[in-house]
Amino acid sequence: MDDVARLLQLVVNGAASGCIYGLIAFGFVLIYKATEMVNFAQGEIMMLGGFAAYTFIHQFGLNYWVGFGLAIAATAAFGFLLDAVILRRVIGQPQFAVVMLTLGLAFIFRAAAGIVWTYDSVGFNTPFTNKTVNLGGLVLGQDNVSIIIGTLILCLVLYLFFSRTRLGVAMQAASQNQLAAYYMGIPVRRIFSLIWAISAGVSAVAAVLLAPVSLIDVNMGMLGFKAFAAAVLGGFGSIPGAVIGGVIVGVVEQLSGYFLPPGFQDVTSNIVLLGVLILRPQGLFGATIRKRV
Amino acid sequence: MHRPFKTQYEQDLRLFRAPSAKIWYGLLIVILLALPQFAGEFYVGELGGLFIFAIAGVGLMLLTGYTGLVSLGHSAFLGIGAYTEAILLARGWPFAVTLPAAAIVTAAAGIAIGVPTLRMTGLYLAIATLAFGGIISNVLQKWDSVTGGFDGFPVKAPSVLGVVLDGPWAVYYMSLVALVFVILLALNVLRSPLGRAMVAIRDSEVSAQSMGINLAWYKTIVFALSAGITGLAGGLFAHYVRHLAPDAFDVLLSIQLVTIVFVGGLGSLHGAIFGAMFMRLLPQGIAMIRDDLPNWLGRMPGLEPSVFGIILVLCIMFEPMGINGRWQKMKLWFNRFPLHRASASRRQKSYAKSERLR
Amino acid sequence: MSLFSATDLGIRFGGIRAVEGVSFDVRPGEVFSIIGPNGAGKTTIFNLISRIYNPTSGRLNFNGQDITETPPHLIAGLGIARTFQNIELFANATLLQNLLIGRHCHSKVGLLSQLGFLPSVRRAEVEHRKVAEEVIAFLGLQRHRDSLIANLPYGVRKVVELGRALCTEPKLLLLDEPSSGLNVEETEEMAFWIDDIKKDLGITVIMVEHDMKLVSAVSDRVMALNYGRILAMGTAAEVQSDPEVIRAYIGGEP
Numbered sequence: 040m041d042d043v044a045r046l047l048q049l050v051v052n053g054a055a056s057g058c059i060y061g062l063i064a065f066g067f068v069l070i071y072k073a074t075e076m077v078n079f080a081q082g083e084i085m086m087l088g089g090f091a092a093y094t095f096i097h098q099f100g101l102n103y104w105v106g107f108g109l110a111i112a113a114t115a116a117f118g119f120l121l122d123a124v125i126l127r128r129v130i131g132q133p134q135f136a137v138v139m140l141t142l143g144l145a146f147i148f149r150a151a152a153g154i155v156w157t158y159d160s161v162g163f164n165t166p167f168t169n170k171t172v173n174l175g176g177l178v179l180g181q182d183n184v185s186i187i188i189g190t191l192i193l194c195l196v197l198y199l200f201f202s203r204t205r206l207g208v209a210m211q212a213a214s215q216n217q218l219a220a221y222y223m224g225i226p227v228r229r230i231f232s233l234i235w236a237i238s239a240g241v242s243a244v245a246a247v248l249l250a251p252v253s254l255i256d257v258n259m260g261m262l263g264f265k266a267f268a269a270a271v272l273g274g275f276g277s278i279p280g281a282v283i284g285g286v287i288v289g290v291v292e293q294l295s296g297y298f299l300p301p302g303f304q305d306v307t308s309n310i311v312l313l314g315v316l317i318l319r320p321q322g323l324f325g326a327t328i329r330k331r332v
Numbered sequence: 333m334h335r336p337f338k339t340q341y342e343q344d345l346r347l348f349r350a351p352s353a354k355i356w357y358g359l360l361i362v363i364l365l366a367l368p369q370f371a372g373e374f375y376v377g378e379l380g381g382l383f384i385f386a387i388a389g390v391g392l393m394l395l396t397g398y399t400g401l402v403s404l405g406h407s408a409f410l411g412i413g414a415y416t417e418a419i420l421l422a423r424g425w426p427f428a429v430t431l432p433a434a435a436i437v438t439a440a441a442g443i444a445i446g447v448p449t450l451r452m453t454g455l456y457l458a459i460a461t462l463a464f465g466g467i468i469s470n471v472l473q474k475w476d477s478v479t480g481g482f483d484g485f486p487v488k489a490p491s492v493l494g495v496v497l498d499g500p501w502a503v504y505y506m507s508l509v510a511l512v513f514v515i516l517l518a519l520n521v522l523r524s525p526l527g528r529a530m531v532a533i534r535d536s537e538v539s540a541q542s543m544g545i546n547l548a549w550y551k552t553i554v555f556a557l558s559a560g561i562t563g564l565a566g567g568l569f570a571h572y573v574r575h576l577a578p579d580a581f582d583v584l585l586s587i588q589l590v591t592i593v594f595v596g597g598l599g600s601l602h603g604a605i606f607g608a609m610f611m612r613l614l615p616q617g618i619a620m621i622r623d624d625l626p627n628w629l630g631r632m633p634g635l636e637p638s639v640f641g642i643i644l645v646l647c648i649m650f651e652p653m654g655i656n657g658r659w660q661k662m663k664l665w666f667n668r669f670p671l672h673r674a675s676a677s678r679r680q681k682s683y684a685k686s687e688r689l690r
Numbered sequence: 691m692s693l694f695s696a697t698d699l700g701i702r703f704g705g706i707r708a709v710e711g712v713s714f715d716v717r718p719g720e721v722f723s724i725i726g727p728n729g730a731g732k733t734t735i736f737n738l739i740s741r742i743y744n745p746t747s748g749r750l751n752f753n754g755q756d757i758t759e760t761p762p763h764l765i766a767g768l769g770i771a772r773t774f775q776n777i778e779l780f781a782n783a784t785l786l787q788n789l790l791i792g793r794h795c796h797s798k799v800g801l802l803s804q805l806g807f808l809p810s811v812r813r814a815e816v817e818h819r820k821v822a823e824e825v826i827a828f829l830g831l832q833r834h835r836d837s838l839i840a841n842l843p844y845g846v847r848k849v850v851e852l853g854r855a856l857c858t859e860p861k862l863l864l865l866d867e868p869s870s871g872l873n874v875e876e877t878e879e880m881a882f883w884i885d886d887i888k889k890d891l892g893i894t895v896i897m898v899e900h901d902m903k904l905v906s907a908v909s910d911r912v913m914a915l916n917y918g919r920i921l922a923m924g925t926a927a928e929v930q931s932d933p934e935v936i937r938a939y940i941g942g943e944p
Contacts, residue, residue: 077455125645125649128649129648129649132648132652134454134455135396135402135454135458135594136594136648136652137648138402138455138458139590139591139594139644139648140644140645140648140649142587142590142591142644143640143641143642143643143644143645143648144641144645145641146637146638146640146641146644147637147638147641147642147645149634149637150634150635150637150638150641151634151638153633153634154632154633154634154638158633158634264462264466264583267459267462267463268463271456271459275455275456301474302470302473302474305470306466306467306470308463309463309464309466309467309470310463310467312459312460312463313448313460313463313464313467316449316452316456316459316460316463317448317449317460341815341816341819341820341823342812342816344786344815344819345812345815345816517805520804520805520806520807521804521805523807523815524799524804524805524807524811524815525793525794525797525799525804526801526804528783528787528790528791528794529791529794531780531782531783531787531791532780532783532791532794534780534782535779535780535781535782535783536778536779536780536781538742538774538778539774539778539779539780540780540791541742541762541763542740542742542762542765542766542771542772543766543771543791543792543794543795543854543858544763544764544765544766544767544794544795544858545763545791545794546761546763547763553801599782
């Protein structure tokens with residue numbers, strides 16, 4: 040019984056960190072689908088979101104939920120500007136140039152966060168810190184449960200947004216065929232900036248949800264590399280795939296930490312990533328495609 | 333631009349395009365050979381480091397700049413080369429064997445990652461190599477019995493014919509010789525069918541294949557070659573740092589190496605050298621002017637990475653051809669002076685081109 | 691005796707039969723054109739011949755040899771060269787380098803001798819350059835020899851692609867829409883070259899083309915396709931007057 044409870048706990052913990060990977064991966068995939076850019080600074084945007092929440096909640100002493108909302112809004116606005124000011128200008132350059140550009144941005148963001156805030160780790164109080172729930176004898180941290188529930192709610196909201204609202208449908212259209220969307224009168228450029236805003240906002244949500252579990256520091260953007268595994272597992276073109284991929288990576292990571300010798304946990308996401316790319320490059324949910332000549 | 337008038341096929345096959353180039357490069361070699369007589373120990377050491385990064389830059393340039401295969405995991409090859417060199421030296425192997433062995437072992441590692449990723453291109457290859465780099469850096473950390481774990485171990489100074497090659501001067505000359513060797517090797521590759529096959533794969537895989545180029549074979553060869561050269565740089569790097577620790581070979585090093593080829597200018601060997609100069613001289617330059625800057629700026633802890641990031645971003649936005657592209661334009665300007673026209677080097681407007689496969 | 695033959699060739703993508711039951715022979719020294727509306731499967735047949743696609747059924751035979759399972763990179767060495775509908779040149783290399791890549795299938799120097807650039811490599815390189823220069827002279831490309839492809843106009847690129855295919859010294863040349871994107875004069879020039887390639891160089895040509903004027907001017911035989919099946923085969927005039935073909939182009943119930 041103990042073993043089963045322990046395993047369940049591991050699965051929940053893994054699913055919780057997996058949700059974070061999934062949300063970052065969501066940001067990658069959303070931007071990739073729309074603009075074919077891969078944003079290697081996605082993790083750093085999450086880090087900025089975390090610091091923004093820290094400012095609002097801890098430094099300004101605002102209510103958690105108000106600070107949460109403001110942090111999302113601020114990060115989303117930042118994402119919008121990032122596209123409008125910088126990334127829009129490199130459209131048409133090779134994919135690799137954009138990768139390097141976002142890597143450069145990641146350096147700037149890390150340094151800027153260190154200068155504006157601090158190079159030390161910071162945290163803030165949340166309603167979920169250090170509390171537990173008891174589910175039929177299974178004791179779980181509210182922090183982890185809040186991450187999972189928060190992610191589910193966010194996914195539902197995003198689903199409704201993309202399927203039911205005019206803007207969401209316009210975004211889908213622009214992602215599928217820029218030219219056709221443009222001819223239909225959709226302002227493609229503004230839509231792309233809004234997509235950057237959404238993916239930045241989602242990263243901010245991830246950062247705030249993560250706050251009860253781990254501290255915020257300039258290097259937390261490294262989580263973005265694990266999110267790649269999530270995105271690739273989901274096929275890099277599928278939004279639900281990214282989130283599910285994240286959960287799978289998180290759970291596998293926790294379980295390998297338990298069953299395998301020490302050291303393996305750190306490389307699990309890398310091994311999963313490499314394995315998927317080699318054995319099933321189209322991901323779990325994608326289809327094979329090839330260039331037409 | 334001057335185009336030499338060609339009267340023989342051999343003219344295209346020469347190492348130096350114009351006779352004057354021979355003189356300039358010869359002069360450069362003489363200066364570099366004599367330099368340690370005049371420069372201080374610190375600068376000799378730093379230049380040695382620059383040469384090592386230039387070697388790695390040439391290695392990555394062959395893969396990324398000429399074959400179009402992006403690797404974000406080259407720190408792994410540098411690490412494998414460094415550890416092979418240091419471990420074999422510690423076991424008493426002679427230096428004349430360990431350094432080639434470092435290159436060969438790393439080339440084998442290059443094949444090991446090259447073969448399973450053969451069918452990947454662009455983004456997927458970048459991510460796969462990133463993961464590979466992460467795995468190797470973890471192995472270096474956790475494989476205590478061989479790598480000395482997180483603390484690492486000191487690197488034994490090499491000796492050739494009883495002469496111990498220790499200190500920055502030794503690293504300087506070893507790296508300089510290796511760099512010249514690697515550049516000559518790369519030049520030979522680039523003027524051979526192999527070099528043309530690489531360019532063909534970069535520009536259009538499907539027509540390269542229709543022209544008789546075996547994609548799998550050539551990609552594997554280039555991966556091995558690139559990894560081997562980077563492993564050679566790694567072997568020298570072990571002597572440069574003198575104490576190996578695994579945290580030197582993390583993803584940031586990989587990003588630095590890619591930045592070398594990118595900021596230097598993709599698709600040119602000059603670019604690899606320029607990029608290495610940028611990468612190694614920038615921290616020195618910042619350190620030098622730090623004291624003269626206003627206090628709030630000079631004491632800023634994140635100054636170096638932010639300058640690094642800003643230059644990278646500006647370079648991609650305004651000079652996608654890198655330092656080498658800027659250099660070519662300057663040469664053109666001087667050659668044509670005073671008849672220069674701004675339109676001569678204006679880029680064609682580029683449009684969003686889908687790299688999506690459907 | 692035919693130089694090339696396809697027997698009952700077919701390929702499916704998912705549920706779509708892109709090409710089905712296509713059989714034809716190409717005689718040595720003729721220009722054989724494939725016409726048909728968009729999506730008829732013309733380029734797919736080329737991709738099957740150059741082995742980029744694996745056929746789901748049928749056999750391919752070239753010069754008395756079954757090439758249905760030959761790996762794609764060996765096709766050029768057997769003597770089949772091709773051009774592409776949307777130009778697949780090596781854009782960041784010079785024209786001469788592009789042509790020299792066309793010589794790749796004749797390159798026999800070993801890897802290690804290339805790393806050392808031994809005299810054998812040097813001799814081979816000079817030989818390759820001689821062939822490339824002949825092609826440059828044949829197509830009148832001298833003034834662009836050292837230009838980057840990316841800096842050349844579209845019409846010239848189209849000719850370079852033809853030149854690159856000629857550098858492989860093919861027995862069979864596959865031209866995928868040689869006139870697409872060319873103006874009237876350039877198209878006429880292309881017709882002359884195709885004629886020269888056939889008469890002077892003795893190379894057999896299979897051509898996919900929309901421009902019926904070019905097709906009639908150079909073709910010995912024409913095959914019309916629609917929905918992956920053969921509609922008609924014969925001389926250009928015969929095929930053009932075939933009621934099935936007219937219906938396929940103009941529309942209407944069969």
